Amino acid sequence: xxxxxxxxxxxxxxxxxxxxxxxxxxxxxxxxxxxxxxxxxxxxxxxxxxxxxxxxxxxxxxxxxxxxxxxxxxxxxxxxxxxxxxxxxxxxxxxxxxxxxxxxxxxxxxxxxxxxxxxxxxxxxxxxx
Numbered sequence: 001x002x003x004x005x006x007x008x009x010x011x012x013x014x015x016x017x018x019x020x021x022x023x024x025x026x027x028x029x030x031x032x033x034x035x036x037x038x039x040x041x042x043x044x045x046x047x048x049x050x051x052x053x054x055x056x057x058x059x060x061x062x063x064x065x066x067x068x069x070x071x072x073x074x075x076x077x078x079x080x081x082x083x084x085x086x087x088x089x090x091x092x093x094x095x096x097x098x099x100x101x102x103x104x105x106x107x108x109x110x111x112x113x114x115x116x117x118x119x120x121x122x123x124x125x126x127x128x129x
Contacts, residue, residue, distance in 0.1 A: 059104065
C-alpha cells in the first residue's frame, strides 16, 4: 500500500495545501455571502420600493385635487400624474427608476411652488441608495 503513494505527489500536496485551503475558504465565504446578501438586498429593495410607492401615491392623490386651480397648475399636475403612471410597477433593468423618481420629485416641487406650499415629504426620510 505504501508503494501506491508517490513521493512527488505528497510533496506537491504539502506545498499546495495553503493555496488549496485559501481557494476552499474563498468558495465557502462567497457562497455564504451570496446567500445572506441576496436576502438582505431583497428586503432593502422591498422596503425602499414601498417608501417610493407611498410617496408617489401621495403625489398622485395631491394631483387629483384640481378644484380652483389655474390652468398652468392643472397642466403641471397632469404632467406629474403622467410621470407617475409611467413609473414601472415591476423590477426592470430597462428603466432607470432613480432618474425617473428624481424627475417626478422635481415636477411635484414645481406644483408645490405654484401652490405656495412647502414640499414636505414625510416618506422621504434619508433615503439613499
